Amino acid sequence: MDKTDLRKYTFEQNRLHSVDEKATLSRKICDKIMAHEAVESANTIVLFWSLKSEVDTHEMVAELVKKKNVILLTQSAETPPVTPPKDAVIIVPGVAFDNRGYRLGRGKGYYDRFLSNLAENYKIGICFPWQMIEKVPTDSHDVCVNEVIF
Numbered sequence: 001m002d003k004t005d006l007r008k009y010t011f012e013q014n015r016l017h018s019v020d021e022k023a024t025l026s027r028k029i030c031d032k033i034m035a036h037e038a039v040e041s042a043n044t045i046v047l048f049w050s051l052k053s054e055v056d057t058h059e060m061v062a063e064l065v066k067k068k069n070v071i072l073l074t075q076s077a078e079t080p081p082v083t084p085p086k087d088a089v090i091i092v093p094g095v096a097f098d099n100r101g102y103r104l105g106r107g108k109g110y111y112d113r114f115l116s117n118l119a120e121n122y123k124i125g126i127c128f129p130w131q132m133i134e135k136v137p138t139d140s141h142d143v144c145v146n147e148v149i150f
Contacts, residue, residue, distance in 0.1 A: 004107075006095070006104055006133070006137065007095050007104065007106070007107065010096045010104070010131055010133075011053065013130045014053050014128070014131075017128070017130070022056070022128065023056065025128055025129070026057075029126055029128075030055070030056075030060040033060065033124065034060065034063065036089075036124065038122045038124070039124075042088060042122075043068065043069055043085070043088075044068060044069040044070070044084055044085050044088035045064050045069070045070050045071070045090075046070075046071040046073065046082070046088050046091065047061065047064070047071075047072065047073065048073045048074070048091070048092070048093050049072055049074060050093065054127075057091075057126075084121065086120045086121060089123075090118065090122070090123045091125075091126060092111055092123055092125045093105075093126060093127070094111075094126075094127050094131065095131065096127070096133050096136055097132055097133070097136065097148040098132070098133055098134060098136045100136075100144060101145045101148065102136040102138050102142055102144050103125050103136060103144075104136045109141070112142055115143040116143055123143075123144075124149055125145035125147070125148040125149070126148070126149050126150070127148065129150045
């Protein structure tokens with residue numbers, strides 16, 4: 001399956017799950033992130049304001065802002081680049097992930113460009129269980145995350 005077909009497939013899978021189911025899973029995933037050793041020990045967390053089809057990060061963002069330095073990303077090519085400290089943990093969305101840490105994004109390359117200069121930072125991908133697949137098709141510019149929480 002190529003990237004375009006995989007995006008379609010994953011979005012179709014997402015539509016099969018109820019809003020309530022996704023809300024429950026989002027809370028569980030965000031609880032895992034909040035309890036993660038790397039997140040607990042980091043001074044700075046870089047994360048995103050989730051879109052409807054993604055793990056809902058809104059409550060987690062509000063909670064993290066009270067405890068940490070937070071850099072909030074939007075999914076826009078017009079967003080000015082940020083350079084987080086080397087000890088910042090970066091939480092990354094994806095349309096799909098595989099066990100190697102490769103992610104499939106929405107196709108604009110925003111996160112790959114952002115992550116390409118952050119090799120020293122610990123990166124955590126987050127997704128729903130149905131977004132974990134056997135193998136994400138990759139290109140030379142694709143950047144892996146260190147682990148995926150789902």
